[in-house]
Each structure stands twice: as C-alpha cells, then as structure tokens.
Amino acid sequence: MKIESQHVVSLTYDLYVDQDGTENLVESATQEQPLTFLFGVGQMLPKFEENLSTLSTGDSYDFKLSAQDAYGEYDEEAVANLPKEMFNGTDIPEIGSILPLQDNNGNRFQGQVVSVAEDAVVVDLNHPMAGQELHFKGNIINVRPATPEELSHGHAHGADGHQGH
Incomplete structure (x- = not known):
C-alpha cells in the first residue's frame, strides 16, 4: 500500500549524524520495535x-536532511540561566541532565544542563540534534489506513491499530 495522508506508517530506520567526518549511528528503529506514526498530521x-x-x-529508503530541514541551525542565543530558586529544595540538576520545561504559554520543551553557576543553572534549549545533517536509512514495513479512533486522537495506536500495554 502506498503512503498517503492519514495512513499509519510503520518503518525501520537507522539515523546517522556526521561527527568529525565520520557517520555515526545515533538512533534505530528495528523490525521488532518499528517507528509507527500517523502520516500527514x-x-x-x-x-x-x-x-x-x-x-x-x-520499499527501502536512504536520504539526508539538512540541519535547516531537520532541527534547525544551532542557536547560540538559545541558552537560558535559570535561577537556582526555581529548584526550591530539590536537588540542583547535574550537568548533562535533561530538564522538562514549560514556557508562559504552557508549551512544553526540554533543555540540557550545560553548567551550574553560583546562583543559576545554565540550560541549552537547542534540540540535541540542532545544527546537524541527519541521514536516514530504512524500510517501510507496513502502511494502512488509520482507524477512526486514531484519526480522532491524532496519533497511531501501534502497527496493527491496537495500543499494546
């Protein structure tokens, strides 16, 4: 079946990024644990x-996405100093840890702690893969029309349309 909008696609992929001139595998979805998503939403x-x-x-595929078409260029300005008071009483996060954050509009995002100063925790708000070209290789395992429930929920419920628990 051909991929179309509002179809559920299950696929395998290997994601490579260029690190110092060498393509390194950074993420995979396997035949046993495919990536399954609602296409076109x-x-x-x-x-x-x-x-x-x-x-x-x-079908198999092999393509690259430029940083601009993936997670954007690295933004030097997207680094925030969070006052230590924000962590009132909880442990100050370690360098390298990922913090779940929320802006004034309720939008959720993540930031990675890059340093801890005397009065602030410095967090990089760039996506971890910002500034990198992404190289995807994989195979399309299955394509099927989405169920009415999946369409109303706005996401796939697994390769066969049922959510596993």
Missing part, C-alpha cells in the same frame, strides 16, 4: 515525511 519532521511520501510497503 505534523508528528514528524515535514521533510522526513516528504521523503517518504512516494513510498509503499516493502
């Missing part, structure tokens, strides 16, 4: 979906 990177849009069940 904005869950995935737009250019990722665009590259898959002509494929069908059984």
Whole structure:
C-alpha cells in the first residue's frame, strides 16, 4: 500500500549524524520495535515525511536532511540561566541532565544542563540534534489506513491499530 495522508506508517530506520567526518549511528528503529506514526498530521519532521511520501510497503529508503530541514541551525542565543530558586529544595540538576520545561504559554520543551553557576543553572534549549545533517536509512514495513479512533486522537495506536500495554 502506498503512503498517503492519514495512513499509519510503520518503518525501520537507522539515523546517522556526521561527527568529525565520520557517520555515526545515533538512533534505530528495528523490525521488532518499528517507528509507527500517523502520516500527514505534523508528528514528524515535514521533510522526513516528504521523503517518504512516494513510498509503499516493502520499499527501502536512504536520504539526508539538512540541519535547516531537520532541527534547525544551532542557536547560540538559545541558552537560558535559570535561577537556582526555581529548584526550591530539590536537588540542583547535574550537568548533562535533561530538564522538562514549560514556557508562559504552557508549551512544553526540554533543555540540557550545560553548567551550574553560583546562583543559576545554565540550560541549552537547542534540540540535541540542532545544527546537524541527519541521514536516514530504512524500510517501510507496513502502511494502512488509520482507524477512526486514531484519526480522532491524532496519533497511531501501534502497527496493527491496537495500543499494546
């Protein structure tokens, strides 16, 4: 079956990023644990979906996304100093830890602690893969129409349409 909007796609992938001139594998989805998502509803990177849009069940793919088409260029300004009082009484997070954050509008995002100063915790708000070209290789395992429930929920419920628990 060909991939179309409002279809559920299950696929395998290997994601490589270039680190010091060498492509390193940073993430995978396997046949046993595929990535399953509702196509065309904005869950995935737009250019990722665009590259898959002509494929069908059984097809393989191999494409690269520029940093601009993936998670954007690295933004030096996207570093925040959070006052230590924010962590009132809780442990000050360690360098490298990921913090779940929320802005004044209720939007959730994550930041990585890059340093701890005397009165503040310094957090990098860039996506961990900002500034990197992403190289995807994989296979389309299954494509099927989404169920009415999946469409109303706005996400896939697993490769077969049922959510596993």
